[in-house]
Amino acid sequence: MKYIDEFRDREKAAALIKEIEALVAEIPMAKERPIHIMEVCGGHTHSIFRYGIEGMLPKEIELVHGPGCPVCVLPMGRVDDCVAIAERPGVIFTTFGDAMRVPGSKKSLMQAKADGADIRMVYSPMDALEIARKNPEREVVFFGLGFETTMPSTALTVLQAEREGIANFSVFCNHITIVPTLKAILESPDLNIDAFIGPGHVSMVIGTAPYEFIASFYKKPMVVSGFEPLDVLQSIWMVLKQIKDGRAEIENQYARVVPDAGNSAAQDAVEKVYELRDFFEWRGLGSIDHSGVKLRAAYARYDAELKFALPNLQVADPAACQCGAVLKGVIKPWQCALFGTACTPETPLGALMVSSEGSCAAYYQYGGIKAQAGAA
Amino acid sequence: MNVMPFPKPRRLGKVNVPTVTLAHGGGGKAMKDLIDDVFVSAFDNGTLAPLEDQARIDLAAVAAQGDRLAFTTDSFVVDPVVFPGGDIGKLAVCGTVNDLAVGGARPLYLSCAAIIEEGVSLDLLRQIAGSMAEAARDAGVGIVTGDTKVVHKGACDKLFLTTTGVGVSGKVWNSAPSRRPGDMVLVNGLLGDHGAAILGARGDMALESPIESDCAALHGLIEALLAAAPGTRALRDATRGGLATVLNEIADASDTEIEIDETTTPIREEVKGFCEILGLDPLYLANEGKVAAVVPPEEADAALSAMQAHPLGAGTRIIGTVKDGEPGRVTMRTVFGGRRIVDMLVGEQLPRIC
Amino acid sequence: MKRQVNIACIVSDDRPAESCVGDWVLVHVGFAMSRIDEKEAAETLKILTELGEAQAEIEAMRLSATEVGRAAS
Numbered sequence: 001m002k003y004i005d006e007f008r009d010r011e012k013a014a015a016l017i018k019e020i021e022a023l024v025a026e027i028p029m030a031k032e033r034p035i036h037i038m039e040v041c042g043g044h045t046h047s048i049f050r051y052g053i054e055g056m057l058p059k060e061i062e063l064v065h066g067p068g069c070p071v072c073v074l075p076m077g078r079v080d081d082c083v084a085i086a087e088r089p090g091v092i093f094t095t096f097g098d099a100m101r102v103p104g105s106k107k108s109l110m111q112a113k114a115d116g117a118d119i120r121m122v123y124s125p126m127d128a129l130e131i132a133r134k135n136p137e138r139e140v141v142f143f144g145l146g147f148e149t150t151m152p153s154t155a156l157t158v159l160q161a162e163r164e165g166i167a168n169f170s171v172f173c174n175h176i177t178i179v180p181t182l183k184a185i186l187e188s189p190d191l192n193i194d195a196f197i198g199p200g201h202v203s204m205v206i207g208t209a210p211y212e213f214i215a216s217f218y219k220k221p222m223v224v225s226g227f228e229p230l231d232v233l234q235s236i237w238m239v240l241k242q243i244k245d246g247r248a249e250i251e252n253q254y255a256r257v258v259p260d261a262g263n264s265a266a267q268d269a270v271e272k273v274y275e276l277r278d279f280f281e282w283r284g285l286g287s288i289d290h291s292g293v294k295l296r297a298a299y300a301r302y303d304a305e306l307k308f309a310l311p312n313l314q315v316a317d318p319a320a321c322q323c324g325a326v327l328k329g330v331i332k333p334w335q336c337a338l339f340g341t342a343c344t345p346e347t348p349l350g351a352l353m354v355s356s357e358g359s360c361a362a363y364y365q366y367g368g369i370k371a372q373a374g375a376a
Numbered sequence: 377m378n379v380m381p382f383p384k385p386r387r388l389g390k391v392n393v394p395t396v397t398l399a400h401g402g403g404g405k406a407m408k409d410l411i412d413d414v415f416v417s418a419f420d421n422g423t424l425a426p427l428e429d430q431a432r433i434d435l436a437a438v439a440a441q442g443d444r445l446a447f448t449t450d451s452f453v454v455d456p457v458v459f460p461g462g463d464i465g466k467l468a469v470c471g472t473v474n475d476l477a478v479g480g481a482r483p484l485y486l487s488c489a490a491i492i493e494e495g496v497s498l499d500l501l502r503q504i505a506g507s508m509a510e511a512a513r514d515a516g517v518g519i520v521t522g523d524t525k526v527v528h529k530g531a532c533d534k535l536f537l538t539t540t541g542v543g544v545s546g547k548v549w550n551s552a553p554s555r556r557p558g559d560m561v562l563v564n565g566l567l568g569d570h571g572a573a574i575l576g577a578r579g580d581m582a583l584e585s586p587i588e589s590d591c592a593a594l595h596g597l598i599e600a601l602l603a604a605a606p607g608t609r610a611l612r613d614a615t616r617g618g619l620a621t622v623l624n625e626i627a628d629a630s631d632t633e634i635e636i637d638e639t640t641t642p643i644r645e646e647v648k649g650f651c652e653i654l655g656l657d658p659l660y661l662a663n664e665g666k667v668a669a670v671v672p673p674e675e676a677d678a679a680l681s682a683m684q685a686h687p688l689g690a691g692t693r694i695i696g697t698v699k700d701g702e703p704g705r706v707t708m709r710t711v712f713g714g715r716r717i718v719d720m721l722v723g724e725q726l727p728r729i730c
Numbered sequence: 731m732k733r734q735v736n737i738a739c740i741v742s743d744d745r746p747a748e749s750c751v752g753d754w755v756l757v758h759v760g761f762a763m764s765r766i767d768e769k770e771a772a773e774t775l776k777i778l779t780e781l782g783e784a785q786a787e788i789e790a791m792r793l794s795a796t797e798v799g800r801a802a803s
């Protein structure tokens with residue numbers, strides 16, 4: 001496939017690894033402790049495990065897998081709300097596939113479907129709107145979730161519904177924003193991260209300017225990166241060069257997709273349809289100010305939260321769950337007491353075990369619980 | 377007094393309404409007509425024609441072909457019932473034939489039990505029975521007994537089929553339990569076609585794809601393989617859970633590690649694209665005409681050429697080796713040069729968004 | 731593989747829909763979000779290719795240096 005296979009080339013990878021090794025040798029700090037690089041986006045975590053990148057890197061580099069997957073960070077209370085909407089008679093609840101397994105306090109959407117709720121997986125919010133067109137007597141709700149990457153597509157779908165006057169369509173909006181989340185991570189006192197691999201798809205929407213504070217205020221380097229394995233390696237290399245030179249800048253490795261200014265049409269749609277919430281609850285991270293959006297009053301009739309009475313209860317994360325510490329790079333997934341015992345991909349307790357991109361699930365699946373068990 | 381000849385020649389019944397109703401499950405004439413019209417006329421063989429409650433088979437003729445009876449059963453509930461490259465009928469024949477074949481058995485007879493949802497069209501049933509008959513003919517097996525039930529709307533999804541298969545083995549090969557480091561892993565062609573074809577045909581993802589199911593009966597290919605490589609150590613058809621799952625099963629059962637190489641693992645560009653879009657891993661997609669074989673290194677070349685010479689094995693590749701590593705683990709050397717663990721799948725593969 | 735995709739985000743007055751035909755785009759959940767910039771893609775790959783070439787050169791120099799060293803001794 002064009003623009004894909006070229007970025008999976010073994011020889012170029014080998015050359016990059018050599019460069020990375022040479023750079024690490026020139027960074028004095030690496031002799032005392034590992035360099036911690038966080039990839040913010042779940043897509044990168046996926047590539048790293050999928051292509052075995054971690055094992056190719058010199059041991060002085062440790063990758064910390066970030067809050068990445070927007071599915072995983074949904075708190076139980078929100079999932080309970082989803083189930084409550086889906087179980088109302090007459091409702092067709094539509095969702096991206098990977099949200100099906102996220103545990104609520106009583107059940108996941110998968111279990112609700114087994115219990116008889118009409119829950120359908122869709123590839124795109126446009127497909128949800130199509131279901132609404134075809135079933136005018138039913139209420140069709142789309143489970144809007146994701147960072148800025150998916151925000152515009154949900155917004156454009158709402159605008160389309162408005163244009164066509166489709167009244168039986170609404171969105172249960174759980175979109176979240178990246179910048180406050182990064183701030184919350186950067187503010188934590190036990191932070192243990194030297195540099196960031198920045199999200200590629202979020203950036204193709206918002207551009208690179210919103211990250212400036214990371215370099216200017218927190219003095220951490222960041223490279224916005226593509227998702228092919230060579231992209232990730234090259235970004236690690238660029239980040240290391242910054243560390244070696246003592247620079248902290250926002251660089252763009254993914255220029256073939258990410259224009260510095262982002263996508264203005266997408267930004268306009270987002271601006272038009274959403275406003276910031278005062279705060280949004282995250283699984284594993286607690287409440288973060290201004291980290292979520294909801295539909296503006298002008299689109300209230302497409303807001304499932306207003307259309308249906310919701311329980312809207314806050315449900316606390318399990319006490320022994322250490323997702324926060326894993327997220328901030330303080331501990332590795334397998335150091336959490338619940339890892340692989342109470343918390344597994346079949347019965348996830350914490351956010352990071354939910355989708356294959358969560359760092360605990362990724363370690364469990366690819367990094368090998370078997371290897372851990374074998375070593376013990 | 378004359379003895380009535382057996383089997384009694386009889387006229388086959390016919391259904392003259394377009395859809396199945398509960399009346400067709402009532403045990404009366406309507407049901408007999410349904411069975412005649414759909415199944416008996418399609419399967420058309422001497423053992424089935426008398427339509428008794430059991431098929432009776434001459435033991436001596438069976439025993440002449442081997443010293444072991446192989447016996448297996450499988451249910452088929454695929455949605456949609458008709459998909460690019462096949463339908464549930466073809467699947468039900470090939471699936472059970474393959475379950476016999478991977479044990480080294482020659483498949484001989486099948487039974488077929490059908491659970492039909494009321495409201496299903498007769499034409500659809502005729503079409504599916506027709507493709508069962510064709511697949512059975514191609515595979516050289518007879519469908520010799522069967523059962524039909526009709527259930528209320530919603531009690532099943534259009535049509536469920538269960539086929540039980542009987543075959544004979546022992547003459548040529550019996551699955552050896554141990555695998556040794558250095559053994560080679562072969563697969564007979566492109567992976568993931570069936571899974572991608574089914575997901576595409578469901579239409580939920582509104583993806584138009586040209587991918588067809590690889591549904592095929594593999595006993596001929598396997599016979600050729602076993603003749604060329606009698607030391608073959610393991611055979612599995614990579615159905616649900618895909619190649620990754622069967623390799624894990626093999627590694628687990630033999631306490632060895634298997635390492636495969638992504639660059640030689642054959643996957644069609646369209647399937648790669650399909651997976652790329654939906655965030656799926658083709659190694660976990662179902663196949664219905666693919667077998668993974670583990671053969672000793674000295675027989676690998678013979679196995680490879682024997683399989684490649686068979687029409688269903690033209691795309692055969694050596695994809696990996698058995699190693700003396702972590703027992704029960706499957707790893708893959710990626711196109712990129714890294715290594716990753718290929719674990720058992722947890723639950724169902726769900727499309728990712730990010 | 732074929733699918734309907736929404737292109738609202740990649741068209742504008744100076745880039746009408748007709749001008750997109752044949753373009754490579756990045757599609758996310760059914761929406762084309764970015765046109766792939768061929769120049770930038772080539773640029774990224776060029777950097778990586780040059781890296782490999784530079785390494786090969788250094789390697790060659792090192793080898794010939796040892797050759798020279800050996801010849802001298």
Ligand code: SF4
Pocket residue numbers: 320321322323324326333336337338339340343349350351352353354360
């Ligand atoms: S093992 Fe489970 S609870 Fe522990 S950090 Fe990982 S996801 Fe959270």
